[in-house]
Amino acid sequence: MEKLSPKAIIDSFSEKLGDGLVGSSIYEREIAVKKNKFRSLWIEVQSSAFRAAVLHVCQLQEYPHLAIISCSDLGSEVELIYHFTIYYGQRFEELSLGLKVKLPKTDLSIPTVTDLIPGAIFTEREIQEMMGVEVVGIPDGRRLFIDEDVPEGIYPWRKDETGPDKLLRVLPGRKPKRHDEKG
Amino acid sequence: MAVGETEKTTYTIPVGPVHPALKEPIQLMLEVDGERVVNTDILVGQVHRSIEWLGMNRNNPVQTLYLAERICGICNICHPFCLAIGVEQAANIPVPERAEYIRVIAAEMERIHSHILWAGVAAHEIGFDTVFYLTWRVREEIMDLIEYIFGNRVTKGVLQYGGVRRDITAEQLPRIRKSLDYYKSIYEHLRRILLEDKTVKMRTRNVGVLSTEDALKLLTVGPTGRASGVPKDVRQDQPYSAYADLDVEAITPDMVTGTVVGDVYDRIIVRLLEIKQSVEIIEECLEKMPAGPIMSETKMPRLLRLLTDAAGEGIGRVEAPRGEDIHYVRLEAGSETLGTWKVRAPTYVNLLAVPAILQDMQIADVPIAFASIDPCQSCTNRVVVTDRATGRKSILDYQELHRLSVEKTRDLQR
Amino acid sequence: MNLKAFNRALWVYHLNTGSCNGCDIEILAVLTPRYDAERFGVMLVGSPRHADVLLVTGPVARSMEASVRRIYAQTPDPKVVIVVGNCGTEGDVFHEAYSLVGPVDQIIPVDVYVLGCAPRPEAIIHGVVMAWAKLERLVKGEVV
Numbered sequence: 054m055e056k057l058s059p060k061a062i063i064d065s066f067s068e069k070l071g072d073g074l075v076g077s078s079i080y081e082r083e084i085a086v087k088k089n090k091f092r093s094l095w096i097e098v099q100s101s102a103f104r105a106a107v108l109h110v111c112q113l114q115e116y117p118h119l120a121i122i123s124c125s126d127l128g129s130e131v132e133l134i135y136h137f138t139i140y141y142g143q144r145f146e147e148l149s150l151g152l153k154v155k156l157p158k159t160d161l162s163i164p165t166v167t168d169l170i171p172g173a174i175f176t177e178r179e180i181q182e183m184m185g186v187e188v189v190g191i192p193d194g195r196r197l198f199i200d201e202d203v204p205e206g207i208y209p210w211r212k213d214e215t216g217p218d219k220l221l222r223v224l225p226g227r228k229p230k231r232h233d234e235k236g
Numbered sequence: 237m238a239v240g241e242t243e244k245t246t247y248t249i250p251v252g253p254v255h256p257a258l259k260e261p262i263q264l265m266l267e268v269d270g271e272r273v274v275n276t277d278i279l280v281g282q283v284h285r286s287i288e289w290l291g292m293n294r295n296n297p298v299q300t301l302y303l304a305e306r307i308c309g310i311c312n313i314c315h316p317f318c319l320a321i322g323v324e325q326a327a328n329i330p331v332p333e334r335a336e337y338i339r340v341i342a343a344e345m346e347r348i349h350s351h352i353l354w355a356g357v358a359a360h361e362i363g364f365d366t367v368f369y370l371t372w373r374v375r376e377e378i379m380d381l382i383e384y385i386f387g388n389r390v391t392k393g394v395l396q397y398g399g400v401r402r403d404i405t406a407e408q409l410p411r412i413r414k415s416l417d418y419y420k421s422i423y424e425h426l427r428r429i430l431l432e433d434k435t436v437k438m439r440t441r442n443v444g445v446l447s448t449e450d451a452l453k454l455l456t457v458g459p460t461g462r463a464s465g466v467p468k469d470v471r472q473d474q475p476y477s478a479y480a481d482l483d484v485e486a487i488t489p490d491m492v493t494g495t496v497v498g499d500v501y502d503r504i505i506v507r508l509l510e511i512k513q514s515v516e517i518i519e520e521c522l523e524k525m526p527a528g529p530i531m532s533e534t535k536m537p538r539l540l541r542l543l544t545d546a547a548g549e550g551i552g553r554v555e556a557p558r559g560e561d562i563h564y565v566r567l568e569a570g571s572e573t574l575g576t577w578k579v580r581a582p583t584y585v586n587l588l589a590v591p592a593i594l595q596d597m598q599i600a601d602v603p604i605a606f607a608s609i610d611p612c613q614s615c616t617n618r619v620v621v622t623d624r625a626t627g628r629k630s631i632l633d634y635q636e637l638h639r640l641s642v643e644k645t646r647d648l649q650r
Numbered sequence: 651m652n653l654k655a656f657n658r659a660l661w662v663y664h665l666n667t668g669s670c671n672g673c674d675i676e677i678l679a680v681l682t683p684r685y686d687a688e689r690f691g692v693m694l695v696g697s698p699r700h701a702d703v704l705l706v707t708g709p710v711a712r713s714m715e716a717s718v719r720r721i722y723a724q725t726p727d728p729k730v731v732i733v734v735g736n737c738g739t740e741g742d743v744f745h746e747a748y749s750l751v752g753p754v755d756q757i758i759p760v761d762v763y764v765l766g767c768a769p770r771p772e773a774i775i776h777g778v779v780m781a782w783a784k785l786e787r788l789v790k791g792e793v794v
Contacts (some may be wrong), residue, residue, distance in 0.1 A: 087481045116452040170455070222747075303743050
């Protein structure tokens, strides 16, 4: 299928999802001597429209490349970003597409994408153990990096009380620094 | 089941996590039927050092840059490079043009040393110790050059937000050209050993095959993916830094042999040609490098103030020697640490291709097939073979497994 | 230094407890023709039961702690433990991480520390020779 411009891609999302599309932006930057452009797209969707958005990405590109899923703890919400790239294989054509979804901490669950992209299994297991997001329908939900000795309920990426503070090995005479302390 | 009847079952062999030689700990559970591998399960986590947590909670961004260097000792420039690109996008820090070229020269030197290192390790796995010693001796030349320009062999500490910390002066240029000429002269010798040797071909042709469709579905990146015919290369598709001025093409094995098979031999072809490509890129950069400053913000307190006040997010994507490396950074105004930092190294994704690669392989081929993805975590040591029918356990250690691999080479040579 | 009591090669077992691989490639570089530790009689073996020296790198990750203790117990006496690199000595950049159980000497007794991140191959050879001298004294039965 033919390659769309960034603006046309955003328009196609808005057509497909309607109200499910919450926001979008295009980032551009000139690099090096010849001043070619580096571009990336950010699209934010509602969690109810998430599956439809991923299906739309699969239509824009056959076998889209999912680089990673990143998680941010924003207080009462958790923001997941699915970093896709489309139109790879040709010089200067590739676009980064970041699909953002905000989930409230009271209902942290999201459907799996491993039926569309089998390579997403490791990154979904990681967000389950590190942030506490429940991935509905995941084929293999075991822990990936954290050791079995560490008890359940400790989520290292969180900034609230479920962080791993109790597991830190602090040198004698030091107090561990937290992200919101000064000095 | 009556007495005297037997049922054919498969054995499960746990391999790892501790093993001698270079590699990092990892555990593979191989399910075997006779001599063939039927299924593979991968258990990771033995090298988890909670680096993202340290970057988000304990360090200021400049300290995190030095922490990012120590994520991997072999691919030492790509992680701080990614982080610097991400933070420069988020905080809107400009980078002088000369610094972009120096960063690219450092990244290409790292690619040369990493691919030669891999060639030696792969040769050791099939029992060719002479080639292991030869390639590592050849590698010392690039290590000397890296030390001459950047000050250290490993962990160079040359990147900073907004530029680089060391310059390449005009007096250093003759020495650099001498090393590059050495590599151009020895390339033909290496090519003959790795690509035309009969034994190497016998051990690597049609071993560890990954089909193009599997590579696309499992998101394989880097030379492993390119050897299976997937032309993904960040330097070509979404050029960053000085690559936007150069003309880099993704290398696939049909440039040499005309077809794509996706086996270990194809991966040797891709990595060998990339060494040649890197030498040419360094020469081109040295010619085209513009004059000018190398850092946009030289005073450290001002840089830290700027990073504390900045708010935004950015992605850095870099082609590391093993594949695509991506970092996501989010800065929050008023916070001294990074707000969110997500690191994804290339082996994270390439490990998913291992079950497909090891499918239907003999146990003696497991070391070379696993090492061909160039894992930054790796292979075999103590192997416990449990006979499920009788419950007897026998232990094979690394020497036994390595001996099986070497014996297969000798058998093929007869 | 008169290294006479050992009339065979020194067998070294390399144990990686979760390091970044920088020290490990410098250890392998020690065996290659440029630095060539094999001319001193040093050899890497594949099993701790054959080893005289344990060469440990890396801050110990939680899931590797049991392996480290087991391998130390499997190495026969007399033995020497060398820690290569800063993160095995005192944690270095990883010192407050939640997934690490402390530098190597909190788990097994250590005899020689080689500092650096990563230490140069010459420093590693120096460390191995110091360990060899200590091993000679152990074999002769002197108090160490």
